[in-house]
Amino acid sequence: MNEQTTYKVLIIATVFLFLAPKISFAQTRADSAPQPDQFLHRLEIEARPGYIFPTNGFLRSGGMSSKPIRNSFSTHLKYSFQFRPNTPVGQIYGVPHQGIGTAFFTFGEPGQLGNPIALYLFQGAQLAQFTPRLSLRYEWNFGLSGGWKPYHPQTNPENRIIGSRMNAYMNAGFYLCQTLSQHFDLIGGVSLTHFSNGNTQFPNAGLNTASAKLGLMYSFNRNTFFQQPLQQTLVPDFPRHVSYDVVLFGSWRRKGVYLEERGIASPHTYPVAGFNISPMYNFGYKLRAGLSLDGIYDSSANVYTEDYIIGYGDKDPGYTFYKPPVHRQLALGVSARAEYVMPYFTVGVGIGANIVHGGGDLAGLYQILALKVEVTKNSFIHIGYNLQNFQTPNYLMLGIGYRFNNRYSCLYR
Numbered sequence: 001m002n003e004q005t006t007y008k009v010l011i012i013a014t015v016f017l018f019l020a021p022k023i024s025f026a027q028t029r030a031d032s033a034p035q036p037d038q039f040l041h042r043l044e045i046e047a048r049p050g051y052i053f054p055t056n057g058f059l060r061s062g063g064m065s066s067k068p069i070r071n072s073f074s075t076h077l078k079y080s081f082q083f084r085p086n087t088p089v090g091q092i093y094g095v096p097h098q099g100i101g102t103a104f105f106t107f108g109e110p111g112q113l114g115n116p117i118a119l120y121l122f123q124g125a126q127l128a129q130f131t132p133r134l135s136l137r138y139e140w141n142f143g144l145s146g147g148w149k150p151y152h153p154q155t156n157p158e159n160r161i162i163g164s165r166m167n168a169y170m171n172a173g174f175y176l177c178q179t180l181s182q183h184f185d186l187i188g189g190v191s192l193t194h195f196s197n198g199n200t201q202f203p204n205a206g207l208n209t210a211s212a213k214l215g216l217m218y219s220f221n222r223n224t225f226f227q228q229p230l231q232q233t234l235v236p237d238f239p240r241h242v243s244y245d246v247v248l249f250g251s252w253r254r255k256g257v258y259l260e261e262r263g264i265a266s267p268h269t270y271p272v273a274g275f276n277i278s279p280m281y282n283f284g285y286k287l288r289a290g291l292s293l294d295g296i297y298d299s300s301a302n303v304y305t306e307d308y309i310i311g312y313g314d315k316d317p318g319y320t321f322y323k324p325p326v327h328r329q330l331a332l333g334v335s336a337r338a339e340y341v342m343p344y345f346t347v348g349v350g351i352g353a354n355i356v357h358g359g360g361d362l363a364g365l366y367q368i369l370a371l372k373v374e375v376t377k378n379s380f381i382h383i384g385y386n387l388q389n390f391q392t393p394n395y396l397m398l399g400i401g402y403r404f405n406n407r408y409s410c411l412y413r
Helices: 003-032 057-061 088-093 222-227
Strands: 039-052 071-083 097-106 114-131 134-148 166-179 184-196 207-219 241-253 256-259 262-265 270-282 287-298 330-341 345-357 365-374 379-388 392-404
Touching (some): 039 097, 097 134, 114 166, 166 207, 241 287, 270 330, 270 392, 330 365, 365 392
Antiparallel strands (some): 039 071, 071 097, 166 184, 184 207, 241 392, 256 262, 270 287, 287 330, 345 365, 379 392
């Protein structure tokens, strides 16, 4: 799969990612006809000056500029809608807000890194209310960033951290929100950001930053939003139960092997496909946990090459990569899973090991970070990332899922 096809697939996945909550919201409006001003609509601008972690020699030396690359800066424009505070949803989830944002990034090296633009989903909620006007909140961002200047052996040889023009954008942080007036809020906090391409292109060392954030938020309808009678409905008791998530996913990846302590990158792109069957005990509105049976076919697993001797005057023929028998590229594992459930989105983590496998690359532990985006009450889009032994990037997990025996009381539909 070439890079242009890669971009198209990532763009399609992002479109589904952004449309899924809106489809769900449209169904909510059609089915339950919510009252006016059920949501507080907000527009926000943010500035985030940041520090780049020097995790790579290129960042420490600055490459062609010979100046260490340490600073980042980004500006953000965001739209969100927030649930009413005294409704069951507001009480259970901490007055959650969710929306869509765009950002412009600069790292002081446009010739070597570019000035990327990101498009992302975000969600957050309240952690503590200190005074009627001051609260502590958290927020995560997840989306795609484009406009990078990737590694190129002739035109950009020093940049060995970014290998593609499009990369995933992930951010999480905490901030204080101070109400200034009927319509305006001031926010300030800290956040961590990670950029990478999910091992779909080489190199993929990624870029990590720590940032301060300062922003101003305008709420369009806060006057009518708070003047209307608030719902005093009691929170329904949660029906504890076991549900079953079935996920089918696929992706692609690049692969390198070590030959006599040298890293050799394969020129090929390898498909990946798999499934998860996950019985999950639902403890309450915000937490479910359980085990997952994980099947995987990774066509890059255990690929190998052989060294050769070049004689005087011989042309370097390049390295030939070989695939092992298919049973050495199949695995079946078991993982422990935990998920944090919010309206429209579920964030999950897992750790497991393959119990049936062909050895080599498929041995050891694997870790999973996943985002499930609700489409209907029982179906969702699955976007995940698999790591090996807490450090080695494995592959993306782009798929769809369905939840059986879902007795979850969905209060925001």
